[in-house]
Amino acid sequence: MTNPITNFTETERLYQRALKTIPTASQTFSKSASNYVKGASPLFAARGKGAELWDVDGNRYIDYTMGLLPVVLGYCDPDVDAAITTQLSRGITFSLATELEITLAERLSALIPCAEMVRFGKNGTDATSAAVRIARAATGRDKILVCGYHGWQDWYIGSTTRYLGVPEVVRKLTFTFPYNDATAAERLLEENRGEVAAVVIEPMALTPPARGFLQALRDLTSRHGSLLIFDEIITGFRIDLGGAQKAFGVVPDLAAFGKAMGNGMPISAIVGRRDVMRYMEEIFFSGTFGGETLSIAASLATIDKLERDDVLPNLTLLGATIVREIRTLLAEAGLDRSFKLVGDNWWPGLLPHPESNHDPVLLTSLLRQELIANGVLMGSTFNFSFAHAEPRILSETLEAFRRALHVVSTALASVDAWKCLRGEPIRPVFSVRTTTPPQITD
Numbered sequence: 548m549t550n551p552i553t554n555f556t557e558t559e560r561l562y563q564r565a566l567k568t569i570p571t572a573s574q575t576f577s578k579s580a581s582n583y584v585k586g587a588s589p590l591f592a593a594r595g596k597g598a599e600l601w602d603v604d605g606n607r608y609i610d611y612t613m614g615l616l617p618v619v620l621g622y623c624d625p626d627v628d629a630a631i632t633t634q635l636s637r638g639i640t641f642s643l644a645t646e647l648e649i650t651l652a653e654r655l656s657a658l659i660p661c662a663e664m665v666r667f668g669k670n671g672t673d674a675t676s677a678a679v680r681i682a683r684a685a686t687g688r689d690k691i692l693v694c695g696y697h698g699w700q701d702w703y704i705g706s707t708t709r710y711l712g713v714p715e716v717v718r719k720l721t722f723t724f725p726y727n728d729a730t731a732a733e734r735l736l737e738e739n740r741g742e743v744a745a746v747v748i749e750p751m752a753l754t755p756p757a758r759g760f761l762q763a764l765r766d767l768t769s770r771h772g773s774l775l776i777f778d779e780i781i782t783g784f785r786i787d788l789g790g791a792q793k794a795f796g797v798v799p800d801l802a803a804f805g806k807a808m809g810n811g812m813p814i815s816a817i818v819g820r821r822d823v824m825r826y827m828e829e830i831f832f833s834g835t836f837g838g839e840t841l842s843i844a845a846s847l848a849t850i851d852k853l854e855r856d857d858v859l860p861n862l863t864l865l866g867a868t869i870v871r872e873i874r875t876l877l878a879e880a881g882l883d884r885s886f887k888l889v890g891d892n893w894w895p896g897l898l899p900h901p902e903s904n905h906d907p908v909l910l911t912s913l914l915r916q917e918l919i920a921n922g923v924l925m926g927s928t929f930n931f932s933f934a935h936a937e938p939r940i941l942s943e944t945l946e947a948f949r950r951a952l953h954v955v956s957t958a959l960a961s962v963d964a965w966k967c968l969r970g971e972p973i974r975p976v977f978s979v980r981t982t983t984p985p986q987i988t989d
């Protein structure tokens with residue numbers, strides 16, 4: 548039995564140093580201190596290998612965050628790293644386009660149903676923003692309907708509680724509707740008849756699509772002359788090699804891919820119907836690093852391996868096992884009314900139970916704190932990589948959960964469970980995805 552992880556001395560030293568020059572001490576909200584119980588969590592990584600991450604204090608974790616989902620094969624995957632190294636010896640960013648761009652565009656086009664044409668970006672935000680600009684150019688309309696999370700740009704973030712800095716005129720152009728509510732989308736399209744350029748939606752996040760929901764959006768957008776844009780930044784190269792559009796058989800006009808397509812290298816793609824993508828010739832979407840070759844080489848190697856080793860079905864099987872085992876452990880710890888397994892086996896989530904009497908912030912903070920103490924680094928979801936399929940990783944994970952859940956259960960039974968936190972609780976940035984999805988079935 549290993550001792551709980553309690554030493555975060557170097558994390559604390561680096562945190563204090565970072566705060567002097569880096570607002571939030573991180574480049575990404577979801578990786579910043581606000582997501583962790585301060586003083587009882589690592590904030591800085593030193594290295595990773597496979598499914599494991601070592602922090603700057605030398606503590607080792609099985610990582611279920613995996614860089615917020617891009618690392619689909621595992622840290623330092625030998626095949627991807629070899630592709631990067633080979634390309635590195637030839638050069639990184641050139642003065643001209645390269646054949647690699649054509650090869651990757653052809654590869655995406657062969658895999659993804661709507662992808663007649665393809666352009667590349669670096670972040671998911673590049674891809675969703677390019678898609679929205681194309682839609683506005685193609686329709687001559689300004690308004691956008693959104694559902695899910697789509698990045699940090701004005702047209703999206705202005706519709707959330709984090710709208711500070713977004714002009715009011717821009718905020719007025721974006722409307723949100725709840726997932727699986729085609730009637731709400733229809734009402735907005737009717738109320739803004741002839742003015743909606745596109746409906747942008749994560750085709751699936753933690754809630755599976757209700758029967759007919761995605762097809763209803765397809766029909767509604769076609770009828771209203773608006774484009775349907777699938778934000779496949781998460782579903783892409785996870786739910787299916789052809790994305791959610793392949794998995795659910797509904798083809799959008801445009802789609803955005805990113806995250807898992809490069810196993811951690813910064814690359815995204817806007818793909819779509821030829822006649823619509825042609826607007827790329829008239830709008831402005833252009834960047835110095837759009838054709839950066841290390842990421843493109845990494846993406847080709849990642850997709851090759853995902854296909855060759857049939858990785859995605861294996862990850863879904865792993866998800867089914869994890870869900871089954873964790874459900875048993877929750878019941879054994881008497882926590883099945885405190886936490887709820889949600890989502891689908893390709894991307895399961897573990898959220899505070901909506902019917903629990905405990906504050907969700909307390910539940911999340913306690914669970915995150917005790918998982919870390921037992922060597923599991925995790926947010927609200929199981930972000931698998933191929934490296935997690937190793938049996939040792941699964942058995943260590945389940946043992947860590949068993950111990951962590953026991954401590955959480957004891958804490959919740961105590962007079963003041965908040966006192967069991969060894970630092971400040973987490974502070975969620977905002978919530979954009981439905982949190983009351985149905986429980987997973989095996």
Ligand SMILES: Cc1ncc(COP(=O)(O)O)c(C=O)c1O
Nearest residue numbers: 670671672696697698778780781
């Ligand atoms: C569904 C979805 N769309 C868009 C984005 C934005 O991608 P990025 O953070 O790479 O800009 C994200 C990021 O988490 C996402 O999950």
